Amino acid sequence: AQSVSQHNHHVILSEAASLELGCNYSYGGTVNLFWYVQYPGQHLQLLLKYFSGDPLVKGIKGFEAEFIKSKFSFNLRKPSVQWSDTAEYFCAVNAAFGNEKLTFGTGTRLTIIP
Amino acid sequence: NAGVTQTPKFQVLKTGQSMTLQCAQDMNHNSMYWYRQDPGMGLRLIYYSASEGTTDKGEVPNGYNVSRLNKREFSLRLESAAPSQTSVYFCASTSGRVPYEQYFGPGTRLTVT
Numbered sequence: 369a370q371s372v373s374q375h376n377h378h379v380i381l382s383e384a385a386s387l388e389l390g391c392n393y394s395y396g397g398t399v400n401l402f403w404y405v406q407y408p409g410q411h412l413q414l415l416l417k418y419f420s421g422d423p424l425v426k427g428i429k430g431f432e433a434e435f436i437k438s439k440f441s442f443n444l445r446k447p448s449v450q451w452s453d454t455a456e457y458f459c460a461v462n463a464a465f466g467n468e469k470l471t472f473g474t475g476t477r478l479t480i481i482p
Numbered sequence: 483n484a485g486v487t488q489t490p491k492f493q494v495l496k497t498g499q500s501m502t503l504q505c506a507q508d509m510n511h512n513s514m515y516w517y518r519q520d521p522g523m524g525l526r527l528i529y530y531s532a533s534e535g536t537t538d539k540g541e542v543p544n545g546y547n548v549s550r551l552n553k554r555e556f557s558l559r560l561e562s563a564a565p566s567q568t569s570v571y572f573c574a575s576t577s578g579r580v581p582y583e584q585y586f587g588p589g590t591r592l593t594v595t
Contacts, residue, residue: 377522400581411572412525412586419581458524468513468582469540474524 370395370461374473381449382481389444389476391433391459398464401442403433406456406475415457418442419464429453454480484508486587488573494593495563503558503590505573511585512578514556515540516548518569519589525572531556563594 371394381387393399403415416427423435433444442459459473486507495501507514512533517525527540531550545567547559556575560567570591574584 402581402583404586411588412574414583414585417581417583462582464581468576468578469515469527469530470582470584472525474522 370399370463370471372459372461372471372473374457374459374476376476377474378477378479380479380481383451384448387444387446387449387453387478389457389459389478391442391444391473393440393442393459393461393471395440395461395463399461400464401433401435402460402462402470403427403431403442403444404458404460404472406458408455412458415444449478449480451480451482454478486573486575486585488571488587488590490590491588492591494595495560496595497564499563500559500561501563501592502560503571503573503592504555505557505587506555507573507575507585507587508554509575509577509585510553511575512553513576513582514550515574515576515584516546516556516558517572517574518542518567519572520569528558528571560592563592565594568592568594 373392400419402417404412405415418425418435426432458475460470489504515530516528529548531537534553573587576584
């Protein structure tokens with residue numbers, strides 16, 4: 369079975385700071401990886417995904433993530449955050465073949481101070 | 483195209499009462515899911531349905547039942563609500579095509595007193 373660790377529970381940054389949120393997964397096979405964002409009071413929306421090809425993937429709103437297979441990591445980055453990025457961010461993984469169920473991390477709450 | 487819809491948005495129950503949360507999707511997706519979201523615990527899978535007529539337990543199924551009424555609809559029932567079921571419930575669906583990203587509904591905030 370897969371598992372996902374997000375070690376940063378709450379991150380507080382000032383506007384224009386750079387962001388990196390950690391995500392590590394545990395699974396012996398090939399995986400698909402996702403970052404979802406949940407703005408206050410809203411549902412989860414897909415930010416970006418990786419399933420093959422270039423390990424550096426770009427998503428919406430200037431976010432990107434890099435899949436490093438040797439480190440079992442899929443960290444989320446943004447060079448300059450905005451107040452509107454305040455949200456909760458979830459990393460998720462599923463098996464690339466056969467089992468489509470997603471396993472989510474516990475989430476990282478990001479607060480951006482104007 | 484509404485995506486995934488859920489009703490109700492908010493609900494307050496007394497311990498022991500029952501209720502059904504409704505979910506529908508208009509994307510012709512085969513698979514549907516029910517999650518609960520609790521602070522500090524992320525999303526935990528309650529039940530899922532890989533296709534019409536099939537359902538399977540997820541990580542936290544106790545106290546819940548589900549029905550996949552047709553391809554569009556997947557309902558979650560609490561037969562006898564308990565305070566531990568106070569949570570936000572999300573329904574999701576997926577197309578069944580790689581990489582199987584899920585699309586989420588707006589959620590139901592349930593409080594059991």
